[in-house]
Amino acid sequence: MSDPKPVALPLLVLPVREQRYSCHGCGNCCRDFTVQLRPADLEKLLAQNWETKLGMPVTTEFRGTTYLRQREDGACVFLMDDGLCRIHKEHGFAEKPIACQLFPFVLVPDDRKTHVGISFACQSVRENKGAELRSHLEEAHRMSLGVPETRLATAPPSLADAMSAKEGELDALAQLLDRHLARDDLVIRDRFDGLAWIAASLGRAKLADVRARRFRELVQVLVGALPDELEHLPLEGALPKQLRLLRQAVFARLEDVQVNEAKSRGRVRTVLAQLLASRAFTRGKGRAPAVARGLLGGVEFAAIARIPTLSESPDRDAIDQLLARYARATILGGRAWGAGYYGWPAVRGLQALVLNIACTAWLARALAAARGHEHATIDDARDALGRIDRHAGRAPWLGSVTERLRLEFFRLDDGLRRITRESV
Numbered sequence: 001m002s003d004p005k006p007v008a009l010p011l012l013v014l015p016v017r018e019q020r021y022s023c024h025g026c027g028n029c030c031r032d033f034t035v036q037l038r039p040a041d042l043e044k045l046l047a048q049n050w051e052t053k054l055g056m057p058v059t060t061e062f063r064g065t066t067y068l069r070q071r072e073d074g075a076c077v078f079l080m081d082d083g084l085c086r087i088h089k090e091h092g093f094a095e096k097p098i099a100c101q102l103f104p105f106v107l108v109p110d111d112r113k114t115h116v117g118i119s120f121a122c123q124s125v126r127e128n129k130g131a132e133l134r135s136h137l138e139e140a141h142r143m144s145l146g147v148p149e150t151r152l153a154t155a156p157p158s159l160a161d162a163m164s165a166k167e168g169e170l171d172a173l174a175q176l177l178d179r180h181l182a183r184d185d186l187v188i189r190d191r192f193d194g195l196a197w198i199a200a201s202l203g204r205a206k207l208a209d210v211r212a213r214r215f216r217e218l219v220q221v222l223v224g225a226l227p228d229e230l231e232h233l234p235l236e237g238a239l240p241k242q243l244r245l246l247r248q249a250v251f252a253r254l255e256d257v258q259v260n261e262a263k264s265r266g267r268v269r270t271v272l273a274q275l276l277a278s279r280a281f282t283r284g285k286g287r288a289p290a291v292a293r294g295l296l297g298g299v300e301f302a303a304i305a306r307i308p309t310l311s312e313s314p315d316r317d318a319i320d321q322l323l324a325r326y327a328r329a330t331i332l333g334g335r336a337w338g339a340g341y342y343g344w345p346a347v348r349g350l351q352a353l354v355l356n357i358a359c360t361a362w363l364a365r366a367l368a369a370a371r372g373h374e375h376a377t378i379d380d381a382r383d384a385l386g387r388i389d390r391h392a393g394r395a396p397w398l399g400s401v402t403e404r405l406r407l408e409f410f411r412l413d414d415g416l417r418r419i420t421r422e423s424v
């Protein structure tokens with residue numbers, strides 16, 4: 001007798017009512033991402049007969065994986081001058097590779113449901129333009145059929161290292177943190193300082209002694225203590241070694257070797273160029289190297305350090321809303337831990353979220369300096385968030401041992417709180 005067919009998990013569309021999205025056809029994702037193809041995508045492309053129509057191959061192989069081919073400037077070969085996709089135009093949306101259809105949605109299964117999260121690498125998501133997210137449920141269901149593994153139950157995510165979460169613990173954590181992050185009576189710096197404090201406190205707690213209902217009570221106490229508790233725990237600025245590590249973390253999030261570039265440069269030269277750029281970020285002196293397609297435009301590190309924090313920006317309210325939506329969407333959309341973030345336990349995933357927010361704030365200030373602004377504007381913050389969220393949960397190096405060690409280091413001397421307050 002054959003095994004019974006596994007039951008597809010129910011879909012849960014990101015329950016953040018303040019977040020909206022519809023594609024506005026800016027074409028940025030087609031310029032920005034390298035699209036990995038599945039066998040079903042290759043069959044479709046073959047049937048669409050592109051090689052004959054375009055007179056060139058439309059896929060490329062790199063280290064054993066097949067990708068959509070890119071032009072010299074890194075854009076997808078199917079991107080037309082009007083910013084639209086040629087496959088979409090000639091064959092319809094559902095005939096595009098599944099990764100292109102899905103973006104910016106991210107399907108993350110756990111043991112009971114598949115979260116439909118959303119990526120802030122999309123311009124419309126960052127600008128909060130379009131329809132309510134729940135209106136995309138049917139579309140998400142159809143697309144999930146093209147990635148059936150996202151509808152299969154995984155092992156329950158862990159709460160901390162070697163400690164599986166008990167039923168209700170992660171839901172309680174997510175809901176209580178969401179309530180804290182949605183508090184518009186607190187400025188964003190205090191909300192994120194509070195998140196950093198909770199993440200660090202949970203990292204230090206002996207969670208084995210507080211399970212199920214007691215875990216919920218612990219998080220309730222921590223959240224309830226904010227923001228007053230922070231006043232009793234004042235901090236000086238970030239230490240030089242913490243700032244060094246923050247710049248390294250930003251660099252790791254900007255690393256972006258295009259398939260074209262890596263193929264033409266060769267492995268050794270690519271690795272060497274990355275090493276030199278990484279060293280320049282660690283030193284934090286002189287001009288920032290040309291990373292992420294010249295994003296920082298050779299700006300001086302000293303000029304970045306002179307840009308005030310995001311909380312001092314005239315665009316502070318808009319930046320507050322953007323970053324609060326991002327943090328809430330990441331947690332409630334299943335992208336902060338478990339299958340949505342390198343299989344990491346919730347406590348480490350939260351620490352990584354705080355680091356991603358600190359990196360966003362640093363990068364927003366760097367973009368402001370590169371663009372000659374006196375303060376980080378909402379556009380600087382949006383662009384920075386787009387870059388930082390682009391790799392989150394996807395790039396293998398951000399789920400590596402090096403990244404884990406970085407987070408361990410930030411646990412010392414209140415590192416996460418200090419870098420948060422320093423930039424946000």
Ligand code: SF4
Pocket residue numbers: 022023024025026027028029030103104121122123124125
């Ligand atoms: S970045 Fe977002 S809005 Fe722009 S084309 Fe891609 S999905 Fe559409």
